[in-house]
Amino acid sequence: MTEYFEVLDRDGAARIGELRLTESVTTPARLDDVLVDSGSLWNADREVPDGDDESLTILPHRSLPAGTREEVQDAFSTDHADTEFPTAAVVASDDPTPQGADAYILSDASGFVGHGEGFKDAIISAKEALPADTALVLSGVATPRNVALLAYAGVDGVDAKLAKVKGSQAKYLTSDDEAFLADLDELPCSCPACQQPRDAFDREDCIEHNVAALDAELRRVRERIRAGRLRDYIEGQARHDNWLTAAFREFDDQYSYLETRTPVMRTSEISAATSDTLRRVEIQRFAERVTSRYRNRFDNPLVLVPCSARKPYSDSQSHGQFHDAIGYRGHTVSMTSPIGVVPPELELTYPAQHYDSVVTGRWSEDEKEFVASVLRQYLRRNDYPRVVAHVPDHGYRDIVERVEADPEIDLDFEYTVKGHPTDTDSLANLAGALEGELKFSKRERQHNTIKAIADYQFGDAAGDALFGDIEIQTTGRYPKLQIRTDDGDQLATMVPQYGLLAMTLAGGDRWLASDAPTKTVDIEGFVPHGSVLAPGVVDASDDIRPGDEVVIEGSAAFAVGRAEMSGPEMVDSTRGVASTVRHVRER
Numbered sequence: 001m002t003e004y005f006e007v008l009d010r011d012g013a014a015r016i017g018e019l020r021l022t023e024s025v026t027t028p029a030r031l032d033d034v035l036v037d038s039g040s041l042w043n044a045d046r047e048v049p050d051g052d053d054e055s056l057t058i059l060p061h062r063s064l065p066a067g068t069r070e071e072v073q074d075a076f077s078t079d080h081a082d083t084e085f086p087t088a089a090v091v092a093s094d095d096p097t098p099q100g101a102d103a104y105i106l107s108d109a110s111g112f113v114g115h116g117e118g119f120k121d122a123i124i125s126a127k128e129a130l131p132a133d134t135a136l137v138l139s140g141v142a143t144p145r146n147v148a149l150l151a152y153a154g155v156d157g158v159d160a161k162l163a164k165v166k167g168s169q170a171k172y173l174t175s176d177d178e179a180f181l182a183d184l185d186e187l188p189c190s191c192p193a194c195q196q197p198r199d200a201f202d203r204e205d206c207i208e209h210n211v212a213a214l215d216a217e218l219r220r221v222r223e224r225i226r227a228g229r230l231r232d233y234i235e236g237q238a239r240h241d242n243w244l245t246a247a248f249r250e251f252d253d254q255y256s257y258l259e260t261r262t263p264v265m266r267t268s269e270i271s272a273a274t275s276d277t278l279r280r281v282e283i284q285r286f287a288e289r290v291t292s293r294y295r296n297r298f299d300n301p302l303v304l305v306p307c308s309a310r311k312p313y314s315d316s317q318s319h320g321q322f323h324d325a326i327g328y329r330g331h332t333v334s335m336t337s338p339i340g341v342v343p344p345e346l347e348l349t350y351p352a353q354h355y356d357s358v359v360t361g362r363w364s365e366d367e368k369e370f371v372a373s374v375l376r377q378y379l380r381r382n383d384y385p386r387v388v389a390h391v392p393d394h395g396y397r398d399i400v401e402r403v404e405a406d407p408e409i410d411l412d413f414e415y416t417v418k419g420h421p422t423d424t425d426s427l428a429n430l431a432g433a434l435e436g437e438l439k440f441s442k443r444e445r446q447h448n449t450i451k452a453i454a455d456y457q458f459g460d461a462a463g464d465a466l467f468g469d470i471e472i473q474t475t476g477r478y479p480k481l482q483i484r485t486d487d488g489d490q491l492a493t494m495v496p497q498y499g500l501l502a503m504t505l506a507g508g509d510r511w512l513a514s515d516a517p518t519k520t521v522d523i524e525g526f527v528p529h530g531s532v533l534a535p536g537v538v539d540a541s542d543d544i545r546p547g548d549e550v551v552i553e554g555s556a557a558f559a560v561g562r563a564e565m566s567g568p569e570m571v572d573s574t575r576g577v578a579s580t581v582r583h584v585r586e587r
């Protein structure tokens with residue numbers, strides 16, 4: 001039971017927390033001022049101290065060097081004390097046994113910080129063994145340059161020990177560098193310590209500056225987490241030290257660690273400025289769902305077009321011109337880096353309208369290979385009578401030709417662009433290629449959109465399982481569609497900001513009764529209002545991600561809502577909002 005720490009906000013593995021001391025601390029934070037060490041058991045027998053609510057008391061500990069044999073560790077293990085004040089326990093990353101504390105300090109941090117793979121292994125090992133609603137603390141390792149990456153990996157607390165030691169050695173730290181004071185002609189900082197003539201600045205000032213720089217970076221990191229934009233920052237900032245880049249790439253390889261913790265939708269934009277963007281969870285998850293859950297329901301030819309800078313694509317001038325030439329006779333799928341391919345039914349679905357990329361017209365080999373692999377998988381899964389590739393030379397055409405050459409794809413490709421895709425001749429070629437093809441109706445378009453979103457959101461074949469066997473009505477103007485049964489019962493609403501469905505109670509009933517995979521939160525016998533708190537959760541589906549639509553069931557109530565944390569975290573946590581509640585019915 002964690003009484004003194006609560007996670008308030010999440011951005012992947014990074015989180016905003018509150019350490020509830022007499023004066024509460026917002027994490028990720030520097031904890032020097034609140035940590036009180038009861039001391040090591042190596043040099044004395046120690047009693048559990050009389051702690052208080054003003055500080056985080058480190059329980060007596062016995063830290064062992066990394067790699068200590070398990071029998072030796074067991075022989076020296078400390079029993080956790082039942083305390084009524086905030087505590088932190090010292091554990092080793094390779095044997096992080098929970099001890100009922102509010103925070104855990106990894107004893108071997110200075111051994112793995114600085115090494116990409118070792119860092120990744122240590123953090124994941126600790127995070128998987130320790131309760132989700134406790135704070136993870138690394139002592140003696142934080143610098144202004146590495147602290148953003150520490151937070152990105154899931155670290156909640158650090159201290160200024162290392163920054164102070166470096167200051168005393170006349171090493172001047174910034175978020176991008178570590179310089180010898182003697183080598184600096186100017187002080188590139190506006191903290192109070194740096195507001196003096198360069199030659200008056202001494203080691204004491206350097207210590208003060210280093211701590212101020214660490215604090216400033218922590219403020220920046222917290223703001224980034226609140227905005228859901230820490231990853232964008234990391235992709236650029238980590239370039240300043242190779243081990244940092246190695247470390248976040250190591251985490252990219254541990255897809256499930258980050259995926260479990262990454263929201264399925266948010267309002268902030270993804271800035272796609274580096275090749276590492278291709279590997280971030282939101283991009284990989286969209287591509288994975290489009291190629292394993294989405295199914296094309298149109299009988300028309302596939303028309304491949306380039307994406308537009310403006311989102312959603314259908315609002316752009318170029319796509320308006322494509323639309324005029326196609327006129328509902330083709331299924332218009334956009335090709336884009338870094339998203340891959342975007343069917344029109346999913347053009348609003350996060351992150352398809354939430355990214356901004358650097359438009360140079362030049363594609364890197366990584367981008368080409370990524371988009372080609374998504375298009376290849378897409379075409380293996382979906383049937384089309386023909387493919388019309390309305391794409392420009394350079395990049396786009398190269399990608400389509402690679403896919404066309406795949407022996408498993410037995411389709412005729414026609415290329416309709418001469419020069420630029422919006423040139424009059426190109427548009428005339430496009431219209432001509434579709435001559436004689438039948439138009440699909442608005443009704444077909446709306447129904448297919450709803451089903452495609454259900455497939456994407458809930459799982460393969462969910463669209464037909466949920467909405468296939470009834471006469472559904474869509475009311476409202478795209479993109480504000482409402483889904484109703486023939487009798488007028490509303491089942492769901494399409495939320496235009498994220499391109500996802502929000503269920504009503506009738507929709508929740510139907511979801512549970514259907515063959516579609518459900519995401520369920522089992523609660524105790526109470527009627528939730530507004531939200532379900534984690535202590536009230538009895539069980540939750542493993543595959544629930546932050547932002548997922550969920551049904552909430554208990555002996556006293558049935559409800560629908562949106563998850564605020566992952567399923568495993570709901571079960572594991574004793575604090576915090578597990579899910580918001582949109583509609584509730586008493587039982």
Ligand SMILES: [Zn+2]
Nearest residue numbers: 189191194209
């Ligand atoms: Zn300064």
